[in-house]
Amino acid sequence: MRFVEVTVEGDDWGEESAAEGDNESGDSEEDETTPADTRSFDARIAAEDAIVREELLNWRMSRNDVLNQLLFVVGDRTVYEAALESAPEIVGYELKAVDDERFYAYVQEDSPDADQSWWAAFFGHDFIHVPPVVIEDGVVRLTLLGEFEALREVVDDLSATVSVEIEEIGDYRGRGPRVxxxxxxxxxxxxxxxxxxxxxxxxxxxxxxxxxxxxxxxxxxxxxxxxxxxxxxxxxxxx
Missing domain, CATH: 1.10.10 (Arc Repressor Mutant, subunit A)
Incomplete structure (x- = not known):
């Protein structure tokens, strides 16, 4: 079994699609009905200095096309919850505090657009991710495990949507505990x-x-x- 460790960096994390959505109606920027901030949840969190680090521990697409995610977060819980509340794609969530600066987040998100989201590259291939997927400063670092050809296809699909850098590739031998x-x-x-x-x-x-x-x-x-x-x-x- 092979593994590939990659770094993923989006150019706008949903900001471009938000801007396109604002212009579809033909209304001017001064239209009072236009939301003040229509960025995706990922875009909001990537721009927040108050959120130091996210770790995606597990995720699963349910039968009703909802993406269920379990995350460990280091940062301001109030800021994180505000971003969850204001993002229309978030259909449910629950936060469990560890202490004042760390918490777990169970987040339910509408299935990302298969043609636009970098998540779509994960849905059509046979592989597993090795937790945690680390999200920090708008950059995602993850390890994928599977057959070499499947891993190559995933990286190729990701590269069509976001910037991808391969950090390491080889035979998987496991990891030690996190410090x-x-x-x-x-x-x-x-x-x-x-x-x-x-x-x-x-x-x-x-x-x-x-x-x-x-x-x-x-x-x-x-x-x-x-x-x-x-x-x-x-x-x-x-x-």
């Missing part, structure tokens, strides 16, 4: 900034001041976040 589950949103942000600025490079390329500036906090706060995050990661690894 990021133990991190709060701020701790995760601190580690990401530290890695991005080269704080852990040898020799060190970034400083604590760089991390604090990116997080808009004091250096002492940034240091505390890093220490707590590093302790959680080390405890998870050693356990």
């Amino acid at each position: 990021t589950d133990q991190l709060t949103a701020r701790q995760y942000r601190a580690l990401r900034q530290a890695v991005d600025c080269g704080y852990y490079e040898i020799p060190r390329e970034g400083s604590l001041a760089d991390i604090a500036a990116a997080l808009e906090c004091t250096e002492s706060t940034a240091s505390d976040l890093l220490r707590r995050a590093e302790r959680a990661v080390m405890q998870s690894v050693l356990s």
Whole structure:
């Protein structure tokens, strides 16, 4: 059994189709009946700084053409729920808090348009995805498992709709447990900034001041976040 690990990045995540929908009626932009924001749920969340990370743990298309999704989310639950409430394609949802910054989301969505959505590439091929599918900063990172020819067809279909980059391909041997589950949103942000600025490079390329500036906090706060995050990661690894 082969696997392919890919990164998927949409150009607009539904914004273009929303704009086309506004123009179909021929009304001007000043028409008071035109919704202020008709972006898809994916587009709204991709644009939200308050949502740090989503992990799609499982999904299934039901017999009534509803896409059922179970996600683990790091970020502002109020912002996430507001996006769910205002997206017309969302037909149902339930949120279960883990703490103030992390929660599970069970989301039911009308079946995406088979001709327009990047989801459509998944519906016509035989494969499985290896959870989690990580959604972060408008980019989706996922691992697909199946026969080589089926994986090639999925990647080809995805490439016709969105930008796809193949990170790795080979024989699947499984994965170990995730260590990021133990991190709060701020701790995760601190580690990401530290890695991005080269704080852990040898020799060190970034400083604590760089991390604090990116997080808009004091250096002492940034240091505390890093220490707590590093302790959680080390405890998870050693356990």
